[in-house]
Amino acid sequence: MEAVDRVLPEPLRQLGPSLPLTLFALLLAWLFLGSLLLRLAPLASLSLRGDALARLFLVGLLSALPWVRSLLWLPLAWFAVTWVGSLPYVTGRAAALATPPHAAARFLRRGLLADGLLLLACALFFWAQGGTWSRAGSGYIADMPPTTHAPGESRAPVDSALPVMRLSLSADAVLAPLERASSDRSGDADRPSLRTRLQGKIFFGIPTSAVLLALCLSALLVKLASAEVLLRALHARQVFLSPTIRAATGPLLLALAPLLLALHLWLCLRGLW
Amino acid sequence: MSQRALPAAWPCIVTVLAVSLTCAATAHAAPKLEVSASTLRIPSGPHFAASSAVTLATEHKNTHLSAEITLFNRGDAALALHGLALSPDSAGFSVAESSLKSALAEPLPPHAQRSIRVQYQPTPGRQQAYGALLIYSNDPRDTDDPRTAERDFVRSVPLCAGESTLALWLWLAPLATGLLAALLWSLRQRRAASIRWATAGLLLLSGALPLFLLGYATHAFVRGFGVAQGNYGYQFLLQRVLAQSLPLTYHAGLDGLSLILAWSLELWAALRVASLLRSLWLPSCITQPDDRAPTARCLFAHTLLHSMALALLVSLDLVPLLFSLLVLHTAMGGLLPIRPRRIFTTVAVPSFFVFVAGLCFLAAHSQPTLLSSGGFVEHTTDLVKLSYQNYFADLPLLSAAGTGLWGRPIAPALYGLLALATLAPAIGLAVLCLRSPLSAASAPTCLLPVSSLVGFYLLVRVVAGLLPQAHSVLLPSLSAFSLFACAAAAFSSALRRTVRLEQRLPALPLLVPLSGALVGLASATATGTLAALLLLGSLCLSCTWLGQRLARLPRRTSCTPQHGTAHAPKNAPDAAESPESEALRVALLLFYAPPGTATFVGHALLALSAFAALRGVSVLYVALWLVSQYFALLWLRDQPIADKPPPPARSLHAGRALILASAIACFCVLPLFELGHTWSLDFISHTRHASAPPGPGFLAHRGR
Secondary structure (H helix, E strand, O other), X not given: OOHHHHOXXXXXXXXXXXXXXXXXXXXXXXXXXXXXXXXXXXXXXXXXXXXXXXXXXHHHHHHHHHHOOEOOHHHHHHHHHHHHHOHHHHOOOOHHHOOOHHHHHHHHHHHHHHHHHHHHHHHHHHHHHHEEEOOOOOOEEEOOOOOOOOOOOOOOHHHHOOOOOEOOOOOOOOOOHHHHHHHHHHOOOOOOOHHHHHOOOEEOOEEHXXXXXXXXXXXXXXXXXXXXXXXXXXHHOOHHHOOOHHHHHHHHHHHHHHHHHHHHHHHHHOOOO | OHHHHHHHHHHHHHHHHHHHHHHHHHHOOOXXXXXXXXXXXXXXXXXXXXXXXXXXXXXXXXXXXXXXXXXXXOOOOOEOEEEEEEOOOOXXXXXXXXXXXXXXXXXXXXXXXXXXXXXXXXXXXXXXXXXXXXXXXXXXXXXXXXXXXXXXXXXXXXXXXXXXXXXHHHHHHHHHHHHHHHHHHOOXXXXXXXXHHHHHHHHHHHHHHXXXXXXXXXXXXXXXXXXXXXXXXXXXXXXXXXXXXXXXXXXXXXXXXXXXXXXXHHHHHHHHHHHHHHHHOOHHHHHOOOOOOOOHHHHHHHHHHHHXXXXXXXXXXHHHHHHHHHHHHHHHHHHOOHHHHHHHHHHHHHHHHHHHHHHHHHHHOOOOEEOOOOOXXXXXXXXXXXXXXXOOOOOXXXXXXOOHHHHOXXXXXXXXXXXXXXXXXXXXXXXXXXXXXXXXXXXXXXXXHHHHHHHHHHXXXXXXXXXXXXXXXXXXXXXXXXXXXXXXXXXXXXXXXXXXXXXXXXXXXHHHHHHHHHHHHHOOOHHHHHHXXXXXXXXXXXXXXXXXXXXXXXXXXXXXXXXXXXXXXXXXXXXXXXXXXXXXXXXXXXXXOOOOOXXXXXXXHHHHHHOOOOHHHHHHHHHHXXXXXXXXXXXXXXXXXXXXXXXXXXXXXXXXXXXXXXXHHXXXXXXXXXXXXXXHHHHHHHHOOOXXXXXXXXXXXXXX
């Protein structure tokens, strides 16, 4: 048995981070799903409401953002923030807090568009490191020829290039101990930086870096625009002027979350351009 | 006169009889080879018992397992042994050199015997081996070897090491227990508590036994065991020739694909069995006949569906596979109401016959091969041999000498037909789900996961296995076509005004995972292929749970002539007002797949993995998924807020638990992926022909 056949490819390996990270991510997922569940079917025996869980989720996610560099989990976090962002439109028990439907639809559209753009950017980020798209029409060509297969058979070219699944642009980036442990485990501590890997790569005849810049900037700007919609709608309802801090914290967090996500993406990518 | 003539004829009669008897005696003077065992079985484990037919011995020093077989000459003439050989697929077996020399040294005199020692050396990870010992002799009763020009007589003895019956029991156990449960439930004394308990116990067994066997199989499954390691990557193999003359064989085994899909199927079965068990204790079930209570026919159909789906997943021979498929479709029809059943039958029956015809055509053009019994067969139905030892890509429609259109290779057309035939029942059920109001969509929604799973399996195992070149070229187009069909179905569903949007299942969350599975397969990456399996597994959870919650909605009385679905009477309660509405909303949330659930992660993995090979298709897939998420968010926004929550039902708690368990599944899915990873690499190697482009390029830039 070839040992390499037992090692899962990089995108799948992201599903099994270290135990502390897994537990933390599971806690966040439960908080998020719990907020949706309590929104749909509140528990009579529990005084906890969906808003409170959503707030806890946002605090946990935003505090963990500096360490989120995975190309799989980053889009997932963006999607989750869009879903949670829809809560102020629906959880307003007081009619004054509910925002108009057209604003809600606009926020959701922009939020999801940004999430989709980021997801495609992540896919391009991932594959562009390990190969390029041939202009002669041969599709994706991996940089390294496959070496771990039986004679006469070719392994999938796309999985053999082993690109990195993290947004670590330079070797001296500030990494958290948890992430360092994760990268050591995957054995890619000595890999070249993402910028080096993307040098000279072409996508549709355009340098891949430029395509990535366009995609990420679009995602970032659209996310900011979605936050702006939310801020405007909540400001118009004077939500931020609520007499109690508790009433204002939730909407404020929801409005700030897309801004912080956009900022985090920009900080992640600052070394690339 | 005759009385006088008879004594005179006596000497002639005696002479003729004597001559004929002498001739007959001369004709029978021939060697007659007999073998002490019809099959030489060598258990590969450390503990095995010697059978009466075969003498077994273990040489622990060399880790060789050996068995002796005795040859008898029951004839009147000497038996000349011309040679001993092993069939080509007898890797691991060998004939001991001493036996070989002594056996061929001199002829075997009449009524003598000679022993031959066959050795088996297990290789790491390979737990089973099958082959045949070929004995060439001058016994005229033996068959002639068709692979050689000269006339030689060969007797074959099947060799088998480490045979496992797990694949057989995997479907036989739920079949037996489920049928017993249905039989008990059909008794008239249904109200008796003992009958109910016995039925429930048997039903529970029918769900638990395959889970237990699958757990054992997962534990004993050798990770990293692929085609290169032997047995074409299959484990827990069982090969039996049921009828040599037909020839009818049973060949079963498990690999990463069938193991993961079997787990998904058991997820579906567990939910169904739990629902059936609950229904057995419905008050209406005990006191009066009610269509909500499970009938014996319902139990019977469920048992057949469950066990035949498992049988299909483990079957590696076309005849049992097609038989399982036929029974499975019949059982599905039995679980559907009358009108949807007619629609389903209209789709499933022609697709089945197209599938059978296509496979018969391919099997008829297969190469002669050896059966597991050692006998020769002109055309095989063995799925593995058809996949790996035949090349159907250049098969012309009429003949090799044909010209023009008819002489062209028909692999692409055949692939398209077979792929459509495999997916047609799932498509039919999806259409039924979308065209029915919520209260009537329960049965097709519950059956859709099984149908999709079976369709996907047949596409991968049979269609792509037999026609790998066509698969590599055509599947990207097929996946793109399915995405366009999704978009069209969602658009037409939104335009339909006969049934309100709130009273119908949303189209995109139902169809996008099914198309996504095809996209993942077309991506030709291990990640995409495994993510497709994850999507199918999570569909088994969400779709089945939703279907069961829909079954609890208030009943409708009359049927519409147009769609065969139900109209509500004017005073009937709306779905949103029923006591089960909260549980239904939670089931719909699971169905919509918010971030954090296994379905969502499957979608994200697919979008990431498909981008390299299928840029345009990947973008289209992401766009459809985003639209699906958009409508899910709008649905979430529109849900009313209950100020005073009603007392929660048990199903509501179960729905909440399933959603939270789906989040756990995201982090615990890696061991499942490890089971299928080697299979996915082998599948990609098999379907990627040297002449094919490195990446499928539909909608991607592909110039000449």
